Amino acid sequence: MSKVEEAMLPQNGAGSGGDAEGSKKPQYLITLAATMLVFSGGAVIGWSAPALPMLEKANSTLPFQATTDESSWIGSLLAIGALIGAFPAGSLADMLGRKMAILVLSAPLLLSWGIIFFAGSAMMLFAARLIGGIGLGAICTIVPMYIAEIAEDSVRGTLCSFFQLMLCAGILYTYSIGAGATYYQIAAACSVLPVVFIVLFFRAPETPVFLLKKDRRAQAEKSLRALRGSQYNTTKELHALENELNKQGKDQSNFMQALSRREAKLAITISIGMMFCQQLSGINIVIFYASKIFIDSGSTLPPELCTILVGLAQVVSTLVSMVLIDKAGRKILLQISAASMAVCLTILGYYFMKKDRGDDVSSIGLLPVVAVITYILLFAIGFGPIPWMMSGEVLPSDIKGVVTGIAVSLNWTLAFIVTKTFKMLTDNLGNANTYFLLAGFCVAALLFCTFVVIETKGKSLQEIQDELAGRKNTKRSNVI
Template identity: 45%
Template sequence: MVHTTTENKARTLPQYVAALAAAGGAFAAGTLLGWTSPAQTEIQKGTAYDFDVSEDQYSWVSSAMTLGAACVCIPIGFLINFIGRKWTMLLLVLPFTIGWAMLIWASNLGMMYASRFLLGIAGGAFCVTAPMYTGEIAQKNIRGTLGSFFQLMITIGILFVYAIGAGLNVFWMSVVCGILPLIFGVIFFFMPESPTYLVSKNRTEGAIKSIQWLRGTEYNYDAELEELNQTDREIKENKVNVFSALSRPVTLKALGISLGLMFFQQLCGINAVIFYSNQIFEDAQTGIEPTLSAILVGVMQVVATFVSTLVVDKLGRRILLLASGVVMALSTTAIGVYFYLQDQDASSVSDLGWLPVASLCIFIIMFSIGYGPVPWLMMGELFATDIKGFAGSIAGTSNWVLAFLVTKTFTNLNAWLGNGGTFWLFAAITVIGVVFVFFAVPETKGKSLNEIQAELAGNRHTAIVASAPLAEK
């Protein structure tokens, strides 16, 4: 977390290294998210395990992960503040490894459910801890870029498992995925703890060492350390229990923004678009195999998310969210038109195969630039230090609960509204999301976390006044 405008001889490379190391957990979580797609055919054919798995049972195998993630988000918020960001992430290597081992050698359906639930606990905990860690170690001028590494590595993880799934059977694909958390643990062991956490535990020497590791030994850490101490003193002098802190107007406002972003991220239609991607490519008669179409979607996600990391600190969070939302709404509307016409008369869309393919590609790209990475990035920016763990956990929980509900009710929505109507519903929700972002979401680009708190508490003028004393240090 950068709380100071002092940029004297600060190195950025170590901050990139630490952020990428933390994002290694996101890479492992991405393989967990993507595993169900390449594994589905072999498992349902009965060749992957010694027991049968029906289509409905496999949907529970897929969604058990989201339930595990939803259950862990709030407890992990307390653990983060108790043992620290670094050791929390290292501890998560254990459930990750056990979960993959259970999935690799599952002897019955219950063991598969349990393994996916346990893996969801590990993945969901990373989704809370890694953005917080990155937000606290990064200087404000690169915090957006480093924060976007989280979503970037998730998409790379998904693409990775799609790619190895095209050449490996389920057993060996799972073995490779199970090794990744161990590699993460070895690398991340050598990274520093968050200076913010160390100051909160009165470990000043440790905080200085952490800042020097991240900024370089020539960096004058006095102003940054003083501001960290000042913030910590203010928190302790006004210390209240979690629920009192949660009821502060500034926290409620930050929580409302974060929950809103998570809501619109999940209900914009991303799961539906990916679910129908194979059918869209087939209808367009592209000649692309389903496996390759999944890999193509994964490549688009990775490239677009990478672009987002380059521009998020230049263009800002709001513009990425607004542009992303508008274009996604147009894309899902177009896909809805295609499926509606197809349901009315399949021959009427025989020459329109390009429409859903183009719309799908544009949707994936724009989601990966805006609504994919930015909500997770802002979750690490909006909350005060004393409530960040718990409030961030609530936001993370809501995201996974919504993911579960969308996944499990998607088939029912299609039956009720039709394919076209379902996509139009997602488009309408996305339009509401654009309005929400325009009126409710503040710009956090280039602002210290203290300045963000000041703006949430009052207005832009308040944030400017709050930052003035920092500039004088």
């Protein structure tokens, strides 16, 4: 039995590594297993970078050749599927449970890869990308919810960062394979990922929060022991969770009534606003069109290598973010991320301005590569992981399912709009002005996270709600 599977079983002996304060190791291993599905989703996102050039090129090994317009839809339909899948995902998690809903989401990814492998027309690829997107959108909604509900306050930021890390690692996986593999080899290598996830996650516990909501206290206690170690005293945490759920039950209101509460309005503003900031920063343009950006810039590096560097930059910087997020805090990382991205996009715009007006740019041919990779590094320490995480942290429980679905659907709607209109923007505004426009959005994101977003580092979910409602606990220490 693997170490991951051992951690998912309730421990009966003393050798679990836990104590009266609990062990964090099971939480890390279970989070790693859950986010293997996110890794699979990252592979779905990254597939278009190596696969679309193969589909557009006359190739005797493929049954058809895609037109430029068909390629555009093959890349963009993923976002449409994601926005469709995100909205009902919260309700699915409430109905089936977090664990079962996550397991079910491996099915659309497997089906998508099967269709891609056997596709004989662009229409089949349209269907495959739409189905894969539906699964991806639901994954983006439910997996962060699961992680937030199993994590202790002191490591919640780090564990939630696994989502972005595994998403980036999945993208890098596809980029790396695509550099030397055939169309069919890429599909085959990606199709095994959901199977690996099922094997690792099958024995994971359900979240204690969901079990208590269903009045299954004994199972909630068993789940906590699996998550914290056999020697952990579950009484205090179970009582705290029960008190919070009982309070929510007394305060239960319909969705429209909930919107009248100060904490709900501010939480929704933060959650929705950060999704706008994340997508309007232009991140999906960089991911989906990485090779094209480097080709247009006249870079002397092979486009395949540049694309891999982009993926590697995401993974490395997300690892840095995981170290900092529960130490430095969310807000400062968002501010650094937004300000730095604005600078990088301005530099990229300046390069294209010189190039497009006919200036000699041969001496600064590496500038766009450096700007894009730096942009990716700084996106991934802040606006990569934190918007997903903070939706789970700031939203009140009675509206979390609905608003999370709306926020994720909005995120993918914006991803589709930005990706689909990128060519139109560059055709009408030019490369330089397009990147200057994106830099302006990053400046707006800096202002938003400075004046609207609150710091959630080390705070319990109840303390966050108190702060949003204007009931700050002045006695509380901000030191973890």
